[in-house]
Amino acid sequence: MKHTISVLLQNKPGVLSRVTGLFSGRGYNIESLAVNRTLDPEVSCLTLVSDGDDGIIEQITKQLHKLIDVIKVTDMAETDFVEREMALIRVKAEAGTRAEVLRIIDIFRGKVVDVSPRTYAIEVTGDEDKIQAIIDILKPIGIQEIVRTGTIAMARAKKN
Amino acid sequence: MKVTGAQALMKCLKEQNVEVIFGFPGGAVIDIYDEIMRTEDLTHVLVRHEQAAVHAADAYARVKGDVGVALVTSGPGATNTVTGIASAYLDSIPIVVFTGQVPTALIGNDAFQEVDIVGITRPCTKHNYLVKDPKDLIPTIREAFHIARTGRPGPVLIDLPKDVVAAMVEYNEPQPVKMRTYRPTYEPHPGQIEKACKAILKAKKPVFYIGGGVILSNANEELTELSRKLSIPVTMTLMGLGGFPGTDPLSMGMLGMHGTYYANMAVAHSDLLIAVGARFDDRVTGRIDAFAPGAKIIHIDIDPTSISKNVTVDIPIVADCKHAVAAMNSWFNRSKDFDRGAVAEMHAPWLEMIKEWKDKHPLGYAEEKDVIKPQFVVQKLHELTQGNALITTEVGQNQMWAAQFYHFNKPRSFMTSGGLGVMGYGFPAAIGAQMAAPDRTVIDIAGDGSIQMNIQELATARQYHCPVKIAILNNNYLGMVRQWQELFYDKRYSNTTLDTAPDFVLLAQAYGAVGLRATKPSEVEPVIKEALATDNVVIMDFVISREEGVYPMVPAGKATTEMLLV
Ligand SMILES: Cc1ncc(C[n+]2csc(CCOP(=O)(O)OP(=O)(O)O)c2C)c(N)n1
Ligand SMILES: [Mg+2]
Numbered sequence: 001m002k003h004t005i006s007v008l009l010q011n012k013p014g015v016l017s018r019v020t021g022l023f024s025g026r027g028y029n030i031e032s033l034a035v036n037r038t039l040d041p042e043v044s045c046l047t048l049v050s051d052g053d054d055g056i057i058e059q060i061t062k063q064l065h066k067l068i069d070v071i072k073v074t075d076m077a078e079t080d081f082v083e084r085e086m087a088l089i090r091v092k093a094e095a096g097t098r099a100e101v102l103r104i105i106d107i108f109r110g111k112v113v114d115v116s117p118r119t120y121a122i123e124v125t126g127d128e129d130k131i132q133a134i135i136d137i138l139k140p141i142g143i144q145e146i147v148r149t150g151t152i153a154m155a156r157a158k159k160n
Numbered sequence: 161m162k163v164t165g166a167q168a169l170m171k172c173l174k175e176q177n178v179e180v181i182f183g184f185p186g187g188a189v190i191d192i193y194d195e196i197m198r199t200e201d202l203t204h205v206l207v208r209h210e211q212a213a214v215h216a217a218d219a220y221a222r223v224k225g226d227v228g229v230a231l232v233t234s235g236p237g238a239t240n241t242v243t244g245i246a247s248a249y250l251d252s253i254p255i256v257v258f259t260g261q262v263p264t265a266l267i268g269n270d271a272f273q274e275v276d277i278v279g280i281t282r283p284c285t286k287h288n289y290l291v292k293d294p295k296d297l298i299p300t301i302r303e304a305f306h307i308a309r310t311g312r313p314g315p316v317l318i319d320l321p322k323d324v325v326a327a328m329v330e331y332n333e334p335q336p337v338k339m340r341t342y343r344p345t346y347e348p349h350p351g352q353i354e355k356a357c358k359a360i361l362k363a364k365k366p367v368f369y370i371g372g373g374v375i376l377s378n379a380n381e382e383l384t385e386l387s388r389k390l391s392i393p394v395t396m397t398l399m400g401l402g403g404f405p406g407t408d409p410l411s412m413g414m415l416g417m418h419g420t421y422y423a424n425m426a427v428a429h430s431d432l433l434i435a436v437g438a439r440f441d442d443r444v445t446g447r448i449d450a451f452a453p454g455a456k457i458i459h460i461d462i463d464p465t466s467i468s469k470n471v472t473v474d475i476p477i478v479a480d481c482k483h484a485v486a487a488m489n490s491w492f493n494r495s496k497d498f499d500r501g502a503v504a505e506m507h508a509p510w511l512e513m514i515k516e517w518k519d520k521h522p523l524g525y526a527e528e529k530d531v532i533k534p535q536f537v538v539q540k541l542h543e544l545t546q547g548n549a550l551i552t553t554e555v556g557q558n559q560m561w562a563a564q565f566y567h568f569n570k571p572r573s574f575m576t577s578g579g580l581g582v583m584g585y586g587f588p589a590a591i592g593a594q595m596a597a598p599d600r601t602v603i604d605i606a607g608d609g610s611i612q613m614n615i616q617e618l619a620t621a622r623q624y625h626c627p628v629k630i631a632i633l634n635n636n637y638l639g640m641v642r643q644w645q646e647l648f649y650d651k652r653y654s655n656t657t658l659d660t661a662p663d664f665v666l667l668a669q670a671y672g673a674v675g676l677r678a679t680k681p682s683e684v685e686p687v688i689k690e691a692l693a694t695d696n697v698v699i700m701d702f703v704i705s706r707e708e709g710v711y712p713m714v715p716a717g718k719a720t721t722e723m724l725l726v
Contacts, residue, residue: 010341014290018282025283055468062465068287068307071341 002031003057004076004083004153007046010069011037018067019046028052028060032085034150043071047083047152049128076153083153086125088113089135092142093120101141108134119144127151161332165297165325166195169258170202172301175334178229179203180220180595182213186233188260188273191325205595205624207588208616210237214244214315215585215614216592217255219552219575223596225378227254227308234260235273238319239280243582245315246284250579251399252376254313256304263323264292278319286314294327306337311344312463313376344462348479348487356434356458356475357491361498363432363456365510366392369415369444372399372578373437373461375571379482380404383436386489389500391507393514395423397438398563399578406567407547412514413523413567416444417714418560421521424712424720426514427452435459437481440470441579442716450719460484521712521725523564531705532681534558534633537688538565541603541631544688549601550593552576554586554610556640558633560710562605584613587630591617594626601629601692608634609658618671621697629691630699632664635706643709647724664701673697 009015016035023030028050035046050060057075064073076083093101098120105112105122108130114121124134128151135143163171169192173181182205185193196204207213210232217228232241238259248255262271267290278290287307289300297320304316360366374383380403387394387410394404395415404411412423427433433455438444445451448470459466459473460481467476477484492498525535538561541549551566552575553559559576568574575593577585590604604611611632621628638656645653665675674696678687684702691698712723 014278014282017279021282055472059465059469066463066465068339068342 006074008071011044015069032150034152079155081155085151087148090121090145091138162328163331166191170199176305181229182216183231188234210240212588214241215588218248218253219589219592220596223593231258238277247577247580247582248315249284254308255315257317261319261321264321288317290319294329346480348484352477353487365430366432367430368394370400370403370436371397371438373481374403377481380571382485391504401574402568402571405569422517425517428721430455433457439466446714446720534561534704542566552586552589552604554606555581555583556607557710558607583610590628603629606632609638668699675699677701679703
């Protein structure tokens with residue numbers, strides 16, 4: 001099963017390779033990865049999505065925690081959370097399809113961020129399923145280029 | 161106070177009570193070596209190969225129960241340490257390795273003797289550092305020692321660019337190291353201790369399975385108390401030997417691939433397995449689904465990643481072994497439900513069953529009149545040192561015979577490369593052990609193949625008056641591999657015959673050491689006696705029965721009950 005894991009770590013050189021080295025060395029897989037600073041410039045937040053049975057995910061979280069530079073590891077599956085990724089998609093938009101493309105973008109609440117006579121580049125955010133859905137719909141029209149970020153995730157605030 | 165980086169390093173070593181370091185110089189560390197010459201209360205042992213410096217520091221750490229230190233230059237000096245570091249990592253041995261590095265301005269330029277040793281050793285160190293800013297030097301060294309010796313111990317590497325070592329830094333008195341991200345759990349959860357103790361009270365066929373963690377945490381006395389209090393038999397991993405007295409009636413010796421018949425049978429039939437500071441390595445478990453199939457498992461370990469990694473654990477206890485076992489002792493001392501006599505009576509049939517297994521297949525070998533049996537040599541070494549020597553080993557059959565037949569009664573007396581299995585570990589380790597305990601008898605139980613992997617250290621041993629004894633169990637084979645070829649490859653001895661071998665007696669003499677040889681059983685005792693009485697490095701060349709095998713043996717991937725016996 002897929003798990004989204006959020007890791008707070010010291011913002012120091014080499015820390016990212018400690019994380020990725022752990023995955024490659026132990027044969028765990030990383031489906032996606034996103035990392036950036038937090039409000040505290042000494043701390044980075046890394047979100048990764050991995051796949052594996054419960055035993056493997058438990059090992060992954062423990063092994064991550066064991067890294068000296070890691071501050072906190074949260075398996076998002078244990079909480080209620082929101083997750084997003086973003087994709088930039090350049091899609092063919094010729095006379096016959098331009099209007100349809102715009103309609104699709106609208107349905108997915110995307111934005112056109114670059115225009116040429118024959119293409120639109122669009123920005124769309126959402127969870128993985130939503131991004132996959134728009135890709136599937138645009139594919140027959142002609143996707144020329146696609147760039148996707150890794151997933152980022154945040155636990156939902158307690159409601160009471 | 162302003163000091164140079166090199167002076168700061170010397171001061172930090174002193175803060176950490178480091179008296180001996182093992183190393184080899186080069187351009188990138190020449191400033192440090194210059195400072196070493198001025199530092200009176202530090203002994204630097206000049207090895208002849210950097211790998212040996214790390215193995216020596218490893219064994220020094222094990223004997224002393226403190227951190228071992230190695231110092232090498234950049235590039236090839238650094239890469240030569242990797243095997244030693246990996247071995248210390250797998251055996252959880254606290255060492256700090258200082259490597260020289262090219263000046264910061266040249267890093268990344270493929271400069272002369274530049275390697276990314278921090279990158280290379282990332283997966284085989286507990287943690288490592290490249291110090292780029294001189295002001296980080298002192299805090300980094302203090303943190304490195306703290307990390308190496310606390311929690312699950314392990315090797316830490318610090319890469320020191322030449323300009324950082326030459327720079328002026330502010331020296332201030334040490335403060336306790338505080339780290340935001342690293343706080344190992346020492347104290348066990350009382351609820352888990354209670355659960356474990358209650359499970360123990362119910363068990364009819366319990367077994368203690370103890371590993372290197374018992375030795376690293378100095379839990380041997382607490383464990384011995386607990387085992388005797390509850391009449392629970394104990395089996396040890398290779399790394400756990402000495403964690404419980406090997407001659408105690410409750411000891412079943414080693415388990416696993418070359419463990420005793422009765423230890424493996426006991427584990428297989430147990431209803432409760434209490435793992436203490438052990439990690440369910442494949443050499444111990446054999447086929448994993450057939451390992452202790454009917455047992456509930458309690459696992460005490462300071463490293464949460466060890467727990468439920470290979471087998472699912474019923475009662476995990478994340479804690480320092482010493483603290484956890486002490487907590488169990490006091491639980492039983494307080495408990496109204498615990499009656500020592502009644503428990504002993506309940507376990508009597510179980511101990512009887514184990515005794516039957518032991519009588520059926522004791523650890524043994526077929527004696528011969530005219531050829532020396534390697535097991536006999538180890539028994540004689542045990543007898544003539546009253547079991548009090550510090551033993552190191554090489555790797556292969558020699559290592560297993562040492563583990564089986566030198567019954568270790570005390571912790572920190574058996575130094576072997578357990579996890580990585582490095583041929584060439586034993587001799588430099590013997591030097592490290594001797595530096596840690598100058599008055600003890602130190603013996604490297606060696607194979608004729610392995611000893612050649614760090615034989616150059618004869619010069620080191622001579623130079624520092626380490627009168628270590630090397631007992632070569634000489635079968636003229638890479639014996640352990642040959643044994644596998646004999647059993648599983650139709651006796652096709654591909655590249656395991658050491659056709660050209662040195663004359664080890666002459667070799668010893670070439671270094672100013674003493675060489676002795678025994679070719680008949682009757683010569684074994686006189687040779688050992690002479691070696692023990694000699695205040696010099698001695699190589700004892702025991703010409704043994706060539707195709708002797710190590711038994712029992714659980715073939716790789718088989719269940720531990722499927723043992724090949726003698
Ligand atoms: C550095 C290294 N290379 C290869 C091996 C694989 N290996 C394990 S045991 C062994 C044979 C060792 O021969 P020897 O030292 O003569 O010991 P024996 O088994 O004959 O007692 C070999 C080659 C190893 N453990 N370490
Ligand atoms: Mg041999």
